[in-house]
Amino acid sequence: MCGIVGYAGDKNVESVLIVGLIGLEYRGYDSAGIAVLDRGEIQVRKQKGKIKDLENYLKEHPIRGNVGIGHTRWATHGEPNQINAHPHTDSKSTVAVVHNGIIENYSELRQELKQKGFVFHSMTDTEVLPNLLAESRKRGLSNKDAFLELFNRVHGKWAIAVVFDNEPDRVYFAQDGAPLLLGRGKEEYYLASDISPLTRNCREVYYINSKEWGYFAKTECKIFGFDGSEKEFEFKTQDIKFEDVDKGGYPHYMIKEIHEQPGIFRRIIQSRISEAGEIEFPESTISREMMSKVNRIIIQAAGTSYYAGMLGKHYLENFAKIQTDTETSSEFRYRNPVVEGDTLIVGISQSGETADTLASLLEAKAKFIKVLSLVNNVNSTIARESDSFIRTDAGPEIGVASTKAFTAQVINLLLFSLYVARLKWIVSDDELKTLIEEIRLLPGKMERILAQAHILENWAADFTKTKDFVFLGRTYNHPVALEGALKLKEVSYIHASGYAGGEFKHGPIALITNEVPVVCIATKSEIYSKMLSNIQEIKARNGIMISIVTEGDKEAKELSDYCFEVPECPEILSPILNVLPLQLLAYYSAVARGCPPDQPRNLAKSVTVE
Numbered sequence: 367m368c369g370i371v372g373y374a375g376d377k378n379v380e381s382v383l384i385v386g387l388i389g390l391e392y393r394g395y396d397s398a399g400i401a402v403l404d405r406g407e408i409q410v411r412k413q414k415g416k417i418k419d420l421e422n423y424l425k426e427h428p429i430r431g432n433v434g435i436g437h438t439r440w441a442t443h444g445e446p447n448q449i450n451a452h453p454h455t456d457s458k459s460t461v462a463v464v465h466n467g468i469i470e471n472y473s474e475l476r477q478e479l480k481q482k483g484f485v486f487h488s489m490t491d492t493e494v495l496p497n498l499l500a501e502s503r504k505r506g507l508s509n510k511d512a513f514l515e516l517f518n519r520v521h522g523k524w525a526i527a528v529v530f531d532n533e534p535d536r537v538y539f540a541q542d543g544a545p546l547l548l549g550r551g552k553e554e555y556y557l558a559s560d561i562s563p564l565t566r567n568c569r570e571v572y573y574i575n576s577k578e579w580g581y582f583a584k585t586e587c588k589i590f591g592f593d594g595s596e597k598e599f600e601f602k603t604q605d606i607k608f609e610d611v612d613k614g615g616y617p618h619y620m621i622k623e624i625h626e627q628p629g630i631f632r633r634i635i636q637s638r639i640s641e642a643g644e645i646e647f648p649e650s651t652i653s654r655e656m657m658s659k660v661n662r663i664i665i666q667a668a669g670t671s672y673y674a675g676m677l678g679k680h681y682l683e684n685f686a687k688i689q690t691d692t693e694t695s696s697e698f699r700y701r702n703p704v705v706e707g708d709t710l711i712v713g714i715s716q717s718g719e720t721a722d723t724l725a726s727l728l729e730a731k732a733k734f735i736k737v738l739s740l741v742n743n744v745n746s747t748i749a750r751e752s753d754s755f756i757r758t759d760a761g762p763e764i765g766v767a768s769t770k771a772f773t774a775q776v777i778n779l780l781l782f783s784l785y786v787a788r789l790k791w792i793v794s795d796d797e798l799k800t801l802i803e804e805i806r807l808l809p810g811k812m813e814r815i816l817a818q819a820h821i822l823e824n825w826a827a828d829f830t831k832t833k834d835f836v837f838l839g840r841t842y843n844h845p846v847a848l849e850g851a852l853k854l855k856e857v858s859y860i861h862a863s864g865y866a867g868g869e870f871k872h873g874p875i876a877l878i879t880n881e882v883p884v885v886c887i888a889t890k891s892e893i894y895s896k897m898l899s900n901i902q903e904i905k906a907r908n909g910i911m912i913s914i915v916t917e918g919d920k921e922a923k924e925l926s927d928y929c930f931e932v933p934e935c936p937e938i939l940s941p942i943l944n945v946l947p948l949q950l951l952a953y954y955s956a957v958a959r960g961c962p963p964d965q966p967r968n969l970a971k972s973v974t975v976e
């Protein structure tokens with residue numbers, strides 16, 4: 367989704383902003399632009415397309431200066447084109463604004479401003495902002511007062527960065543529900559809507575809170591509340607390094623992140639399981655007393671995080687013996703569910719910024735229901751708005767397609783379920799010990815699978831013209847089938863659907879022809895024989911059979927056109943291993959079809975609009 371950057375210092379702002387925007391590219395966007403204070407004049411350059419297009423345009427139309435703002439736009443109001451791209455200015459170019467989020471009452475504001483003679487050029491909601499500021503200034507208000515007035519006039523969830531022509535050293539900023547952070551360098555300040563653009567130059571950052579605004583120049587930075595009062599604030603050292611958000615020699619973030627998974631698991635296992643075999647969640651304030659009262663859990667999430675949540679239901683019911691429902695946040699929040707006092711809402715979000723998930727959690731909080739979140743970005747809005755959070759600890763995920771965050775969410779959900787079971791004294795020492803031994807073996811098994819990535823690369827080459835794919839799995843591997851289908855469609859644009867194996871004969875089996883590959887997740891489990899039946903039924907209808915099986919399984923292999931073997935493990939851990947070949951299949955299919963895996967069309971990394 368949209369991204370914001372800003373800078374004030376001694377450097378050439380044009381290149382600082384471009385580098386910052388490149389750092390935000392992974393979020394997904396369709397146009398980009400910058401506004402620079404050039405000798406008291408606001409100069410704007412913007413282009414539809416990629417940052418490269420903007421860079422080329424800047425070569426022909428350069429701007430000079432040391433203070434400015436920039437933006438990547440993901441179209442919501444109005445198509446992606448140069449006019450709708452940010453920054454937007456008032457007609458006289460006295461103020462320029464970049465904006466993330468949505469101004470819900472923009473249509474009324476636009477009418478009001480038009481009646482006062484203001485002229486609009488774009489289809490965006492953003493364009494009301496520079497005009498509102500210009501209108502306040504026309505009435506004699508200072509920039510600061512115009513800013514304060516703006517906050518009472520606009521509704522929605524948003525973040526903005528602004529430059530005024532009469533304050534050539536300053537960048538103004540504000541946020542009400544959309545993330546924004548400041549970075550401090552040596553005699554320079556940076557602004558960005560996420561940490562990635564700041565990792566190269568700033569060790570110290572400040573996460574701007576909702577309903578805070580301020581301004582910075584080369585050597586000063588002030589923060590205020592929406593009531594106008596100045597706030598004390600502190601920059602903190604951040605631990606994300608530039609290497610964490612770099613491709614590290616891989617051609618794409620997606621494949622780098624797929625290969626990071628064994629290392630992430632080693633780290634999670636080390637930090638969550640003590641040498642004595644006890645599971646620890648030190649960052650959460652969830653107590654034994656509180657958990658013993660919880661009689662229902664509702665997991666809220668979207669997309670891949672939702673599929674991890676489906677596994678969370680299995681784990682929580684199995685080990686913690688708490689009735690658990692998993693629902694997509696976008697549906698849950700609009701259906702007036704029965705939620706009582708002893709319910710715990712668990713929000714799962716990689717980014718911690720997903721608008722639907724955030725909205726459901728806030729609604730639950732408003733009903734005095736306790737909210738726990740599982741987030742990869744611990745400085746995110748969801749983490750901050752929850753009563754307590756637990757860390758996913760997958761490290762920054764840049765590829766739009768979630769891979770390492772999924773497996774890290776799954777292992778954390780399993781460990782959390784065991785932790786709660788332990789708090790309630792309902793898991794025996796022996797059961798826990800055996801499981802932990804198996805969990806400790808996972809990183810090595812993951813490495814063995816990833817070492818065979820070339821097999822999936824070869825398969826992908828056979829399916830470059832394929833139009834439809836089907837994925838089947840049962841119980842623990844039903845969410846994996848859904849995730850495999852989501853991954854394939856989002857990065858390769860091949861239509862793919864995932865089903866529970868048992869549901870397949872109730873309709874979707876009609877899809878099977880000799881042109882449709884069906885991926886059956888048929889590793890050894892209690893329902894292995896049922897998956898074999900699925901395989902037989904598909905073979906009988908000439909479907910192309912791709913199976914994921916346990917090493918040494920000859921039966922399923924003989925029935926398959928393509929077969930990938932994964933190391934043996936307990937059924938409850940099998941999703942973690944089985945999803946890896948599906949992630950690789952999706953990645954290599956995208957590459958083979960010439961699709962950009964890190965920035966699939968129409969998609970954004972964090973979906974901050976509903």
Ligand code: M6R
Pocket residue numbers: 668669670671672714715716717718719720723766767768769852853856969971972973
């Ligand atoms: O940041 P979140 O985990 O809340 O994001 C939820 C979904 O938008 C996300 O998982 C999306 O489905 C991914 N593109 C899947 O790869």
